[in-house]
Amino acid sequence: MLPLVTTWLNCWARLARQISLLGLGVGAGFVAGVAAADSVPPVNDASEPPRIHLVLTFDDGPSNERFEELGHELSGAPNTPTEHVLDVLRAEGISATFFVLTGPDRTIGGRVQPKAETELGFEELRREVREGHVLGCHWGGHYGSQLRKHTTSVVLPAYDSDGDGIVDRVTDPGNALESELLQCVRRAAQAYSAEGEAGHQPVLVRPPLWTYADGQRDARPTYAALGLHMVLADARVLDGALPWAAQWFDFWLVRQVREAVRGGTNEVVIALHDVNRRTARSLPGLIGRIRRGLAEDGLVEHRDWKFTSDPDEVLAALRRRAW
DSSP: OHHHHHHHHHHHHHHHHHHHHHHHHHHHHHHHHHHHHHHSOOOOOTTSOOSEEEEEEEEEEOOOOOOGGGOBOTTSOBOOHHHHHHHHHHHHTOOOEEEEEOSOEEOTTSOEEOOTTSHHHHHHHHHHHHTTOEEEEEEOSSOOOGGGOHHHHTTSOOOOSSSSSSOOOSSSSOOHHHHHHHHHHHHHHHHHHHTTOTTOOOOEEOOGGGOSEETTEESHHHHHHTTOEEOOOSEEOSTTTOTTHHHHTHHHHHHHHHHHHHTTOSEEEEEEETTOHHHHHHHHHHHHHHHHHHHHTTOOBTTTEEEOOSHHHHHHHHHTOOO
C-alpha cells in the first residue's frame, strides 16, 4: 500500500502546483487587463465637438452655363454646375465657402465667361447665402483674366470699378487690386443684403492661381487694407484647368486630406471648382471617398471629425488658419 499512497500524494501535489500556477496566471492577466484598460485613451464624449473640421471651398463661380446632364431646377431649366454643387451640399448638410468672381472672366482660349455680374450669377450668390454658405472674393471689377494674377494689379493705378464715377480705393493712392476686390466685396454684400443679412460682406479672399507674391509684388498688404483674410488649401486638384481632374485624381485629393489630418491639421481646407460640370457631377462620390479614407484611419465622423455645417463654423475654421 505504501507505494500506492506515495503515488497518490505525488499526484495531488502536482495538481496543487498547477492550480497555484493557474491562479497566478489569472491574477497576472487580471492586473495586465486593468493596466491595459487604464492606458486606452478616452472616447470623445457625445457632447464634445469633433476636433477636426473639413471645409469645402469652391473657386471661379458662379457658373452661367446650363447642362442637361446635371439635372433640372424647379423651373425645368437644366442646372448650372454651381446649382448642382449647391444641390449636393444641401443634401449632405455641408456648409462651404465660395470664392466668387464678380466680373467676366477671359479664359486661355479667349472665351469670355460671365460671372456674378449677370442676373443668374447674382441669384446663385443669393442662393449660396440663403443655404448657409460663405461668400469670399476671388476677383472682381475689370480684371479681364485670372491669368494676370493679383500681383499684376497691385502695381496698376486704382480706378472706378463699379461705374459710379468714383475711383475705388481704401489707401492713398491705392491700386487696381483694391478697386477690383472692392467691387467683389460690394457685389457679394448686395447678395447678403438681398437675403436679409444687411451689413454682411466677404472677409475672405483667395488669390487666383494661388499667387499672392511674385518678386517685389505682394498682394497681402492690399488684402489687409481691405480686411480680407487669405485662404489657400491643404488639398486640391487641377480641376480648374483639367475638366476630368476631380474624377481622375480623386485618390490624390483624398490622400492630401488624410495626410493633413495625420500631420495634426484640425481645419483641413479642400479646394474645388464649382464651374466645372464634371467636378459638380462627381462631388457626391468624392465626399464618400473622403469619408471612407478617414474611416480607414480609424476616425469616426461626428465624433473625431466633421464637414462644416453652418457659416459661423466655416468662418471660425478658416480664420484659425494662416498661410
